[in-house]
Amino acid sequence: DTGVSQNPRHKITKRGQNVTFRCDPISEHNRLYWYRQTLGQGPEFLTYFQNEAQLEKSRLLSDRFSAERPKGSFSTLEIQRTEQGDSAMYLCASSLRYEQYFGPGTRLTVT
């Protein structure tokens, strides 16, 4: 399967802990996006990379969030000092031109 992959698929953590998610995009895609989706809402943009450069960050991405894409390949999204409001599905997408292709997401539950 050569689609977008995300790990882990599920993460349960206690409030205050740090978590890190990984996204592996489709290999030839140079753009990589992170979105967050909560119940009853559409995905909301968090940040995006073109190759290794982080080109835009949403105001949703507080100082507790950081994303990297070393060498322009896989990406990681880290949330420090998690809060219950961080509970959501975190989606990664990649694109080469116009259409973005999404991974299966990482479901984060903060207890």
Next chain:
Amino acid sequence: DQQVKQNSPSLSVQEGRISILNCDYTNSMFDYFLWYKKYPAEGPTFLISISSIKDKNEDGRFTVFLNKSAKHLSLHIVPSQPGDSAVYFCAASAFGGSEKLVFGKGTKLTVNP
């Protein structure tokens, strides 16, 4: 402010009939529009897209119509099949689709056998 709106949270149709899902947008800078389909516990799956230079794009059973003057687009599924039952999201982007997507809240489609 919600820049992309899907005003129908749900839609129910009979198998074989046409499903029409609607979407409105407010940002005049949007020039590329996409529809995604999502099953529970999975990521959105790309269905079909349309550039603002066109008013119609067709792919098999799926057709997207764009009315720029009304800032409205619709997705037609003909004929509808039970496997089409899912949540459908409308999304829009500016600058030819290379930028972030702005999504609506989705419409849950149920196709009854």
